[in-house]
Amino acid sequence: MDNKKYIESAKKSIKKGLSVDDLIKRQIDAFDALNKSENLLFKTAYDLLFLYFPEAASLIKGKDQFINMTKKINEISYDEIASILKIDSESMGYDLPKEGKDTLSALIKEIDEIEKTKAVIEEKIENIMQKEYPNLLSIGEPILIARLIRLSNGVRKLSMMPSSKIQVLGAEKNLFSKGRRPKYGVIFSHPLVSNSKNPGKAAKTLASTISIAARADVISKKDIKDELMKRISKISKENQNGNYKG
Amino acid sequence: MEITRVSDSIFWIKNKNRILATVNLTPGTSVYGERLIKHGNKEYREWNPNRSKIAAAIYKGYKNIEIHSGSSVLYLGASTGTTVSHVSDIIGEKGVVYAVEISEEVGIPLVLLAEKRKNIFPIIYDAAKLEDKKNDIEKVDFIYQDIAQKNQIEIFIRNANLFLKSNGRGAIAIKARSIDVLKDPNEIIYESRKILEKRFKIEGSVRLDPFQKDHTMIFISNQK
Numbered sequence: 085m086d087n088k089k090y091i092e093s094a095k096k097s098i099k100k101g102l103s104v105d106d107l108i109k110r111q112i113d114a115f116d117a118l119n120k121s122e123n124l125l126f127k128t129a130y131d132l133l134f135l136y137f138p139e140a141a142s143l144i145k146g147k148d149q150f151i152n153m154t155k156k157i158n159e160i161s162y163d164e165i166a167s168i169l170k171i172d173s174e175s176m177g178y179d180l181p182k183e184g185k186d187t188l189s190a191l192i193k194e195i196d197e198i199e200k201t202k203a204v205i206e207e208k209i210e211n212i213m214q215k216e217y218p219n220l221l222s223i224g225e226p227i228l229i230a231r232l233i234r235l236s237n238g239v240r241k242l243s244m245m246p247s248s249k250i251q252v253l254g255a256e257k258n259l260f261s262k263g264r265r266p267k268y269g270v271i272f273s274h275p276l277v278s279n280s281k282n283p284g285k286a287a288k289t290l291a292s293t294i295s296i297a298a299r300a301d302v303i304s305k306k307d308i309k310d311e312l313m314k315r316i317s318k319i320s321k322e323n324q325n326g327n328y329k330g
Numbered sequence: 331m332e333i334t335r336v337s338d339s340i341f342w343i344k345n346k347n348r349i350l351a352t353v354n355l356t357p358g359t360s361v362y363g364e365r366l367i368k369h370g371n372k373e374y375r376e377w378n379p380n381r382s383k384i385a386a387a388i389y390k391g392y393k394n395i396e397i398h399s400g401s402s403v404l405y406l407g408a409s410t411g412t413t414v415s416h417v418s419d420i421i422g423e424k425g426v427v428y429a430v431e432i433s434e435e436v437g438i439p440l441v442l443l444a445e446k447r448k449n450i451f452p453i454i455y456d457a458a459k460l461e462d463k464k465n466d467i468e469k470v471d472f473i474y475q476d477i478a479q480k481n482q483i484e485i486f487i488r489n490a491n492l493f494l495k496s497n498g499r500g501a502i503a504i505k506a507r508s509i510d511v512l513k514d515p516n517e518i519i520y521e522s523r524k525i526l527e528k529r530f531k532i533e534g535s536v537r538l539d540p541f542q543k544d545h546t547m548i549f550i551s552n553q554k
Contacts, residue, residue: 087444087449087451090444090451090453094454095441097437098441
Protein backbone atom coordinates (compact mmCIF):
# COMPACT_ATOMS: atom_id res chain seq x y z
CA MET A 85 0.00 0.00 0.00
CA ASP A 86 1.17 3.44 -0.80
CA ASN A 87 0.41 6.58 1.11
CA LYS A 88 0.87 8.93 -1.85
CA LYS A 89 -2.84 9.14 -2.55
CA TYR A 90 -3.52 10.00 1.08
CA ILE A 91 -0.82 12.64 1.18
CA GLU A 92 -2.20 14.21 -1.95
CA SER A 93 -5.76 14.42 -0.68
CA ALA A 94 -4.54 15.63 2.73
CA LYS A 95 -2.56 18.35 0.99
CA LYS A 96 -5.63 19.33 -0.97
CA SER A 97 -7.81 19.61 2.11
CA ILE A 98 -5.12 21.60 3.91
CA LYS A 99 -4.90 24.02 1.00
CA LYS A 100 -8.68 24.34 1.01
CA GLY A 101 -8.92 24.70 4.78
CA LEU A 102 -6.36 27.45 5.27
CA SER A 103 -7.85 30.91 5.11
CA VAL A 104 -7.19 34.55 5.79
CA ASP A 105 -7.90 33.86 9.45
CA ASP A 106 -4.65 31.90 9.69
CA LEU A 107 -2.79 34.91 8.36
CA ILE A 108 -4.49 37.16 10.90
CA LYS A 109 -3.55 34.73 13.66
CA ARG A 110 0.11 34.82 12.61
CA GLN A 111 0.05 38.59 12.41
CA ILE A 112 -1.38 39.04 15.87
CA ASP A 113 1.21 36.57 17.17
CA ALA A 114 3.93 38.68 15.57
CA PHE A 115 2.40 41.78 17.12
CA ASP A 116 2.41 40.21 20.56
CA ALA A 117 5.99 39.00 20.16
CA LEU A 118 7.06 42.54 19.24
CA ASN A 119 5.19 43.87 22.22
CA LYS A 120 6.98 41.47 24.52
CA SER A 121 10.44 42.24 23.17
CA GLU A 122 9.72 45.95 23.25
CA ASN A 123 8.88 45.73 26.94
CA LEU A 124 12.05 43.80 27.60
CA LEU A 125 14.23 46.27 25.71
CA PHE A 126 12.50 49.20 27.34
CA LYS A 127 13.31 47.82 30.75
CA THR A 128 17.02 47.48 29.96
CA ALA A 129 17.19 50.89 28.30
CA TYR A 130 15.41 52.45 31.23
CA ASP A 131 17.84 50.84 33.66
CA LEU A 132 20.75 52.23 31.67
CA LEU A 133 19.24 55.71 31.76
CA PHE A 134 18.70 55.25 35.49
CA LEU A 135 22.39 54.58 35.89
CA TYR A 136 23.28 57.67 33.89
CA PHE A 137 20.72 60.17 35.15
CA PRO A 138 18.59 58.77 38.00
CA GLU A 139 16.91 62.11 38.72
CA ALA A 140 15.52 62.26 35.18
CA ALA A 141 14.70 58.57 34.95
CA SER A 142 12.66 58.64 38.12
CA LEU A 143 10.48 61.37 36.61
CA ILE A 144 9.65 59.34 33.53
CA LYS A 145 6.52 57.30 33.93
CA GLY A 146 5.85 54.50 31.51
CA LYS A 147 7.08 53.43 28.14
CA ASP A 148 5.26 56.00 26.05
CA GLN A 149 6.76 58.95 27.84
CA PHE A 150 10.21 57.39 27.69
CA ILE A 151 9.99 56.89 23.94
CA ASN A 152 8.50 60.34 23.33
CA MET A 153 11.19 62.01 25.35
CA THR A 154 14.17 60.10 23.99
CA LYS A 155 12.97 60.51 20.39
CA LYS A 156 13.65 64.24 20.62
CA ILE A 157 17.19 63.75 21.88
CA ASN A 158 19.92 64.01 19.29
CA GLU A 159 22.83 63.36 21.59
CA ILE A 160 22.42 61.95 25.05
CA SER A 161 23.73 64.48 27.53
CA TYR A 162 22.75 65.75 30.95
CA ASP A 163 21.88 69.18 29.61
CA GLU A 164 19.63 68.01 26.85
CA ILE A 165 17.64 65.57 28.98
CA ALA A 166 17.40 68.12 31.80
CA SER A 167 16.12 70.85 29.49
CA ILE A 168 13.31 68.60 28.19
CA LEU A 169 12.25 67.57 31.67
CA LYS A 170 12.90 71.06 33.07
CA ILE A 171 15.09 69.90 35.93
CA ASP A 172 18.57 70.70 37.16
CA SER A 173 21.29 69.08 35.05
CA GLU A 174 23.38 68.31 38.14
CA SER A 175 23.27 64.53 38.66
CA MET A 176 24.54 61.87 41.01
CA GLY A 177 24.52 59.30 38.21
CA TYR A 178 27.53 57.66 36.67
CA ASP A 179 29.02 59.80 33.95
CA LEU A 180 28.72 57.42 30.99
CA PRO A 181 31.59 57.26 28.53
CA LYS A 182 30.79 57.43 24.82
CA GLU A 183 30.36 53.63 24.63
CA GLY A 184 27.62 53.73 27.26
CA LYS A 185 25.77 56.55 25.54
CA ASP A 186 26.02 54.75 22.22
CA THR A 187 24.57 51.61 23.77
CA LEU A 188 21.68 53.61 25.15
CA SER A 189 20.94 55.35 21.89
CA ALA A 190 21.16 52.03 20.01
CA LEU A 191 18.60 50.54 22.39
CA ILE A 192 16.32 53.52 21.98
CA LYS A 193 16.64 53.28 18.20
CA GLU A 194 15.69 49.60 18.36
CA ILE A 195 12.63 50.34 20.51
CA ASP A 196 11.56 53.00 18.04
CA GLU A 197 12.07 50.52 15.19
CA ILE A 198 9.84 47.98 16.95
CA GLU A 199 7.22 50.64 17.50
CA LYS A 200 7.25 51.33 13.75
CA THR A 201 6.98 47.63 12.88
CA LYS A 202 4.02 47.31 15.22
CA ALA A 203 2.30 50.16 13.45
CA VAL A 204 2.94 48.48 10.09
CA ILE A 205 1.46 45.19 11.28
CA GLU A 206 -1.56 46.97 12.70
CA GLU A 207 -2.08 48.71 9.41
CA LYS A 208 -1.81 45.45 7.47
CA ILE A 209 -4.32 43.75 9.75
CA GLU A 210 -6.64 46.69 9.24
CA ASN A 211 -6.27 46.45 5.46
CA ILE A 212 -7.11 42.76 5.49
CA MET A 213 -10.13 43.30 7.68
CA GLN A 214 -11.34 46.18 5.56
CA LYS A 215 -11.59 43.69 2.73
CA GLU A 216 -12.75 40.58 4.56
CA TYR A 217 -14.58 41.62 7.72
CA PRO A 218 -15.77 45.23 7.35
CA ASN A 219 -18.60 44.87 9.86
CA LEU A 220 -16.32 43.54 12.60
CA LEU A 221 -13.79 46.27 11.93
CA SER A 222 -16.43 48.97 12.37
CA ILE A 223 -16.87 47.90 16.00
CA GLY A 224 -13.37 48.14 17.37
CA GLU A 225 -9.65 48.35 16.91
CA PRO A 226 -8.18 45.91 14.38
CA ILE A 227 -5.89 44.50 17.09
CA LEU A 228 -8.83 43.69 19.34
CA ILE A 229 -10.75 42.01 16.52
CA ALA A 230 -7.63 40.05 15.55
CA ARG A 231 -7.25 38.92 19.19
CA LEU A 232 -10.82 37.69 19.19
CA ILE A 233 -10.19 35.79 15.95
CA ARG A 234 -7.02 34.31 17.45
CA LEU A 235 -8.82 33.15 20.59
CA SER A 236 -11.88 31.80 18.82
CA ASN A 237 -9.82 30.12 16.09
CA GLY A 238 -11.40 31.80 13.10
CA VAL A 239 -14.25 34.14 12.31
CA ARG A 240 -16.58 31.30 11.38
CA LYS A 241 -16.19 29.82 14.85
CA LEU A 242 -16.52 33.29 16.37
CA SER A 243 -19.81 33.74 14.57
CA MET A 244 -21.11 30.41 15.90
CA MET A 245 -20.22 31.29 19.49
CA PRO A 246 -22.82 32.44 21.98
CA SER A 247 -22.14 36.08 22.75
CA SER A 248 -21.67 35.27 26.42
CA LYS A 249 -18.61 33.28 25.40
CA ILE A 250 -17.28 36.10 23.24
CA GLN A 251 -17.66 38.32 26.30
CA VAL A 252 -15.21 36.22 28.33
CA LEU A 253 -12.81 35.15 25.56
CA GLY A 254 -9.31 35.49 26.98
CA ALA A 255 -10.46 35.00 30.57
CA GLU A 256 -10.66 31.22 30.42
CA LYS A 257 -8.32 30.84 33.33
CA ASN A 258 -10.67 32.62 35.71
CA LEU A 259 -13.79 31.22 34.16
CA PHE A 260 -13.51 27.84 35.82
CA SER A 261 -11.69 28.80 38.96
CA LYS A 262 -13.43 29.14 42.25
CA GLY A 263 -14.68 32.57 43.16
CA ARG A 264 -16.34 35.21 41.06
CA ARG A 265 -16.89 34.61 37.39
CA PRO A 266 -15.24 37.08 35.03
CA LYS A 267 -17.46 39.63 33.31
CA TYR A 268 -15.09 40.34 30.42
CA GLY A 269 -12.07 38.96 28.65
CA VAL A 270 -9.97 40.67 25.99
CA ILE A 271 -12.86 42.95 25.01
CA PHE A 272 -12.04 44.94 28.13
CA SER A 273 -9.44 46.74 26.01
CA HIS A 274 -12.27 48.31 24.02
CA PRO A 275 -12.59 51.93 25.24
CA LEU A 276 -16.35 51.60 25.60
CA VAL A 277 -15.83 48.85 28.15
CA SER A 278 -12.71 50.07 29.94
CA ASN A 279 -14.08 53.60 30.33
CA SER A 280 -17.50 52.49 31.45
CA LYS A 281 -18.69 52.76 35.02
CA ASN A 282 -20.33 49.39 34.59
CA PRO A 283 -17.90 47.46 32.39
CA GLY A 284 -19.74 44.18 32.85
CA LYS A 285 -22.88 45.54 31.28
CA ALA A 286 -20.99 47.31 28.50
CA ALA A 287 -19.04 44.11 27.76
CA LYS A 288 -22.27 42.17 27.46
CA THR A 289 -23.75 44.53 24.90
CA LEU A 290 -20.48 44.82 23.00
CA ALA A 291 -20.11 41.04 22.84
CA SER A 292 -23.58 40.65 21.36
CA THR A 293 -22.74 43.33 18.79
CA ILE A 294 -19.53 41.52 17.86
CA SER A 295 -21.50 38.30 17.47
CA ILE A 296 -23.97 39.95 15.09
CA ALA A 297 -21.16 41.56 13.09
CA ALA A 298 -19.30 38.26 12.76
CA ARG A 299 -22.44 36.57 11.49
CA ALA A 300 -23.01 39.32 8.96
CA ASP A 301 -19.41 39.03 7.75
CA VAL A 302 -19.36 35.26 7.45
CA ILE A 303 -22.90 34.29 6.53
CA SER A 304 -24.96 37.05 4.97
CA LYS A 305 -22.02 39.21 3.78
CA LYS A 306 -24.21 42.28 4.05
CA ASP A 307 -23.11 45.71 5.21
CA ILE A 308 -24.87 46.36 8.51
CA LYS A 309 -22.52 49.01 9.86
CA ASP A 310 -25.36 51.50 10.55
CA GLU A 311 -27.22 49.02 12.68
CA LEU A 312 -24.04 48.15 14.56
CA MET A 313 -23.28 51.82 15.14
CA LYS A 314 -26.74 52.25 16.65
CA ARG A 315 -26.02 49.46 19.13
CA ILE A 316 -22.63 50.89 19.98
CA SER A 317 -23.97 54.40 20.46
CA LYS A 318 -26.47 52.85 22.87
CA ILE A 319 -23.58 51.65 25.01
CA SER A 320 -21.86 55.04 24.98
CA LYS A 321 -25.15 56.72 25.85
CA GLU A 322 -25.59 54.38 28.77
CA ASN A 323 -22.04 55.10 29.83
CA GLN A 324 -22.77 58.81 29.84
CA ASN A 325 -26.12 58.67 31.58
CA GLY A 326 -25.11 56.05 34.07
CA ASN A 327 -28.47 54.46 33.36
CA TYR A 328 -28.11 50.71 33.48
CA LYS A 329 -31.59 49.38 33.32
CA GLY A 330 -32.47 46.22 31.52
CA MET B 331 24.33 1.12 28.29
CA GLU B 332 21.72 -1.47 29.09
CA ILE B 333 18.84 -2.19 26.77
CA THR B 334 15.67 -4.04 27.75
CA ARG B 335 12.90 -4.88 25.36
CA VAL B 336 9.34 -3.85 26.24
CA SER B 337 7.67 -5.03 23.06
CA ASP B 338 8.24 -4.73 19.33
CA SER B 339 10.63 -1.86 18.74
CA ILE B 340 10.01 -0.37 22.18
CA PHE B 341 12.99 -0.43 24.54
CA TRP B 342 14.12 0.83 27.89
CA ILE B 343 17.58 2.31 27.65
CA LYS B 344 19.40 2.52 30.94
CA ASN B 345 22.42 4.68 31.06
CA LYS B 346 22.23 6.97 34.05
CA ASN B 347 18.46 7.36 33.97
CA ARG B 348 16.05 4.95 32.41
CA ILE B 349 14.54 6.33 29.24
CA LEU B 350 12.01 4.88 26.82
CA ALA B 351 12.90 4.74 23.15
CA THR B 352 11.77 3.30 19.85
CA VAL B 353 13.96 2.09 17.02
CA ASN B 354 14.26 4.83 14.43
CA LEU B 355 12.63 3.89 11.15
CA THR B 356 14.43 6.68 9.32
CA PRO B 357 17.91 6.69 10.88
CA GLY B 358 19.61 10.02 11.18
CA THR B 359 16.49 12.15 11.41
CA SER B 360 14.87 13.47 14.54
CA VAL B 361 11.18 14.33 14.13
CA TYR B 362 10.42 16.90 16.81
CA GLY B 363 13.82 17.54 18.31
CA GLU B 364 14.00 14.37 20.40
CA ARG B 365 17.31 12.80 21.33
CA LEU B 366 18.79 10.13 19.08
CA ILE B 367 20.76 7.37 20.75
CA LYS B 368 23.07 5.12 18.76
CA HIS B 369 23.76 1.66 20.10
CA GLY B 370 25.13 -1.23 18.11
CA ASN B 371 23.83 -1.04 14.58
CA LYS B 372 20.53 0.47 15.66
CA GLU B 373 19.44 4.00 16.29
CA TYR B 374 16.90 4.75 19.00
CA ARG B 375 14.64 7.77 19.38
CA GLU B 376 13.82 8.95 22.86
CA TRP B 377 10.10 8.75 23.64
CA ASN B 378 9.19 11.59 25.98
CA PRO B 379 6.31 10.86 28.40
CA ASN B 380 5.58 14.55 28.79
CA ARG B 381 4.81 14.85 25.13
CA SER B 382 3.25 11.50 24.33
CA LYS B 383 0.49 9.80 26.28
CA ILE B 384 1.28 6.26 25.21
CA ALA B 385 4.83 6.76 26.45
CA ALA B 386 3.42 8.09 29.72
CA ALA B 387 1.32 4.92 30.07
CA ILE B 388 4.43 2.76 29.61
CA TYR B 389 6.34 4.87 32.12
CA LYS B 390 3.51 4.32 34.56
CA GLY B 391 3.97 0.59 34.27
CA TYR B 392 1.54 -0.59 31.61
CA LYS B 393 3.26 -3.20 29.46
CA ASN B 394 0.75 -4.72 27.09
CA ILE B 395 0.62 -2.09 24.40
CA GLU B 396 -0.80 -4.27 21.67
CA ILE B 397 0.78 -2.40 18.79
CA HIS B 398 3.17 -4.74 17.03
CA SER B 399 5.38 -4.80 14.01
CA GLY B 400 3.08 -4.96 10.99
CA SER B 401 -0.03 -3.80 12.85
CA SER B 402 -2.51 -1.45 11.31
CA VAL B 403 -3.46 1.42 13.57
CA LEU B 404 -6.17 4.05 13.41
CA TYR B 405 -4.90 7.10 15.23
CA LEU B 406 -7.55 9.72 15.97
CA GLY B 407 -6.29 13.16 16.93
CA ALA B 408 -2.86 12.84 15.36
CA SER B 409 -1.91 16.49 15.92
CA THR B 410 1.54 17.34 14.56
CA GLY B 411 2.61 13.70 14.58
CA THR B 412 4.72 13.43 17.71
CA THR B 413 3.24 10.17 18.94
CA VAL B 414 2.38 9.08 15.40
CA SER B 415 6.08 9.04 14.54
CA HIS B 416 6.73 6.58 17.38
CA VAL B 417 3.77 4.41 16.38
CA SER B 418 5.25 4.46 12.88
CA ASP B 419 8.55 3.24 14.37
CA ILE B 420 6.81 0.39 16.17
CA ILE B 421 4.70 -0.93 13.30
CA GLY B 422 7.62 -0.77 10.90
CA GLU B 423 7.53 -0.68 7.13
CA LYS B 424 4.83 -3.32 6.82
CA GLY B 425 2.43 -1.59 9.17
CA VAL B 426 -0.06 1.14 8.47
CA VAL B 427 -1.09 4.05 10.65
CA TYR B 428 -4.06 6.15 9.57
CA ALA B 429 -3.46 9.49 11.21
CA VAL B 430 -6.67 11.50 11.47
CA GLU B 431 -6.46 15.17 12.34
CA ILE B 432 -9.13 17.83 12.01
CA SER B 433 -7.08 21.02 12.00
CA GLU B 434 -5.47 22.01 8.74
CA GLU B 435 -2.83 24.14 10.40
CA VAL B 436 -1.70 21.35 12.72
CA GLY B 437 -1.95 18.85 9.88
CA ILE B 438 0.88 20.44 7.89
CA PRO B 439 3.77 18.91 9.89
CA LEU B 440 1.87 15.62 9.88
CA VAL B 441 1.74 15.55 6.08
CA LEU B 442 5.41 16.50 5.87
CA LEU B 443 6.18 13.62 8.24
CA ALA B 444 4.13 11.24 6.10
CA GLU B 445 6.22 12.16 3.09
CA LYS B 446 9.29 10.83 4.90
CA ARG B 447 7.62 7.82 6.50
CA LYS B 448 5.75 5.68 4.05
CA ASN B 449 3.62 3.92 6.68
CA ILE B 450 1.79 7.06 7.81
CA PHE B 451 -1.48 7.71 5.98
CA PRO B 452 -2.61 11.25 6.82
CA ILE B 453 -6.31 12.07 6.74
CA ILE B 454 -7.29 15.68 7.40
CA TYR B 455 -10.84 15.16 8.56
CA ASP B 456 -13.16 15.29 11.56
CA ALA B 457 -12.74 12.13 13.63
CA ALA B 458 -16.43 12.31 14.53
CA LYS B 459 -17.48 12.02 10.88
CA LEU B 460 -15.26 9.24 9.61
CA GLU B 461 -18.26 7.44 8.08
CA ASP B 462 -17.53 9.56 5.01
CA LYS B 463 -14.01 8.12 4.74
CA LYS B 464 -15.11 4.49 5.02
CA ASN B 465 -13.60 3.59 1.66
CA ASP B 466 -10.21 5.01 2.56
CA ILE B 467 -9.70 3.21 5.86
CA GLU B 468 -9.41 -0.55 6.13
CA LYS B 469 -10.23 -2.45 9.31
CA VAL B 470 -7.45 -2.02 11.84
CA ASP B 471 -5.81 -4.02 14.63
CA PHE B 472 -5.53 -1.11 17.01
CA ILE B 473 -7.49 2.06 17.48
CA TYR B 474 -6.06 4.92 19.50
CA GLN B 475 -7.85 8.13 20.30
CA ASP B 476 -6.54 11.32 21.81
CA ILE B 477 -8.98 14.11 21.12
CA ALA B 478 -10.17 16.77 23.52
CA GLN B 479 -13.88 16.64 22.86
CA LYS B 480 -16.84 16.52 25.14
CA ASN B 481 -18.25 13.44 23.42
CA GLN B 482 -14.90 11.67 23.02
CA ILE B 483 -16.20 8.37 24.40
CA GLU B 484 -19.08 8.32 21.94
CA ILE B 485 -16.73 9.11 19.05
CA PHE B 486 -14.38 6.32 20.14
CA ILE B 487 -17.15 3.72 20.28
CA ARG B 488 -18.53 4.79 16.92
CA ASN B 489 -15.14 4.55 15.24
CA ALA B 490 -14.41 1.21 16.88
CA ASN B 491 -17.70 -0.12 15.49
CA LEU B 492 -16.72 1.11 12.06
CA PHE B 493 -13.06 0.24 11.82
CA LEU B 494 -11.87 -2.13 14.56
CA LYS B 495 -11.31 -5.80 13.73
CA SER B 496 -13.28 -8.27 15.83
CA ASN B 497 -10.12 -9.28 17.69
CA GLY B 498 -8.76 -5.75 17.72
CA ARG B 499 -7.46 -3.77 20.63
CA GLY B 500 -7.63 -0.12 21.45
CA ALA B 501 -6.76 2.67 23.81
CA ILE B 502 -8.38 5.97 24.61
CA ALA B 503 -6.81 8.89 26.40
CA ILE B 504 -9.54 10.52 28.42
CA LYS B 505 -9.03 14.13 29.32
CA ALA B 506 -11.41 14.71 32.20
CA ARG B 507 -11.15 18.47 31.88
CA SER B 508 -12.58 18.51 28.40
CA ILE B 509 -15.60 16.39 29.35
CA ASP B 510 -16.58 18.52 32.33
CA VAL B 511 -14.36 21.10 34.00
CA LEU B 512 -16.30 21.44 37.19
CA LYS B 513 -16.87 17.78 38.01
CA ASP B 514 -14.41 15.66 39.91
CA PRO B 515 -12.04 14.02 37.39
CA ASN B 516 -12.25 10.66 39.18
CA GLU B 517 -16.01 10.63 38.80
CA ILE B 518 -15.76 11.37 35.09
CA ILE B 519 -13.27 8.56 34.57
CA TYR B 520 -15.52 6.18 36.49
CA GLU B 521 -18.53 7.10 34.38
CA SER B 522 -16.57 6.87 31.13
CA ARG B 523 -15.31 3.46 32.14
CA LYS B 524 -18.84 2.28 32.75
CA ILE B 525 -19.93 3.39 29.29
CA LEU B 526 -16.91 1.67 27.70
CA GLU B 527 -17.57 -1.51 29.69
CA LYS B 528 -20.93 -1.90 28.03
CA ARG B 529 -19.30 -2.20 24.64
CA PHE B 530 -15.75 -3.49 25.20
CA LYS B 531 -13.70 -5.61 27.52
CA ILE B 532 -11.54 -3.34 29.64
CA GLU B 533 -7.92 -4.51 29.63
CA GLY B 534 -6.61 -1.94 32.02
CA SER B 535 -6.46 1.71 32.85
CA VAL B 536 -3.57 3.95 33.78
CA ARG B 537 -3.58 7.40 35.29
CA LEU B 538 -1.04 9.49 33.45
CA ASP B 539 -0.08 12.03 36.05
CA PRO B 540 2.47 13.45 36.73
CA PHE B 541 3.31 13.34 33.01
CA GLN B 542 -0.09 14.44 31.75
CA LYS B 543 -2.41 16.28 34.08
CA ASP B 544 -5.93 14.90 34.61
CA HIS B 545 -5.54 12.26 31.94
CA THR B 546 -6.35 8.59 32.13
CA MET B 547 -5.71 6.01 29.46
CA ILE B 548 -8.08 3.10 29.20
CA PHE B 549 -7.08 0.02 27.21
CA ILE B 550 -9.81 -2.11 25.68
CA SER B 551 -10.23 -5.16 23.51
CA ASN B 552 -13.05 -5.64 21.12
CA GLN B 553 -14.43 -9.02 22.21
CA LYS B 554 -16.98 -8.69 24.94
